[in-house]
Amino acid sequence: MPLLMLSNLEQYCPEAEKFIPERWLKTEPEHSKRTHPFVTMPFGFGPRMCLGRRFAELEIETLVTKIIRNFIVEYNHEMKFESKLLRIPVSPLKFKMIDRE
Structure with missing residues (x-):
């Protein structure tokens, strides 16, 4: 998928190799303005x-x-992916979910 390729290019998505979920939030101008808005558009x-x-x-x-x-919800493990049509986790997803009661 070309979007996967684009999201890994530094010119469109600075620090692409790092996990920075804030880059997609419009309320975080430091990150969101540096990422090209058309890099990911899952719905067109x-x-x-x-x-x-x-x-x-x-x-x-x-x-x-x-x-x-x-x-x-906690996740304290490294997540490994494989790129096929989409990115698929190859390591088990070990989420820890603690009931809030």
């Missing part, structure tokens, strides 16, 4: 944008909200 853009985008994003937000509301 413009008149040909995916019709299900809003529904998919709403479902993702609802799921993440429920998980964060009910659990403390």
Whole structure:
């Protein structure tokens, strides 16, 4: 996928090899202004944008909200990926979820 290639180029995504999730937040101008806005567009853009985008994003937000509301989520292991059509984790995902009660 060309987006995977673009997201690994320093000219479009500075410090591409580092895990900096803040780079995608619009509220973090230090990181977000340095990353090209069209590097990743999973739902497309413009008149040909995916019709299900809003529904998919709403479902993702609802799921993440429920998980964060009910659990403390930790991940203290190195995550290894393999690049095929998408990036797929090859190491086990060892999330630690502690019930908030």
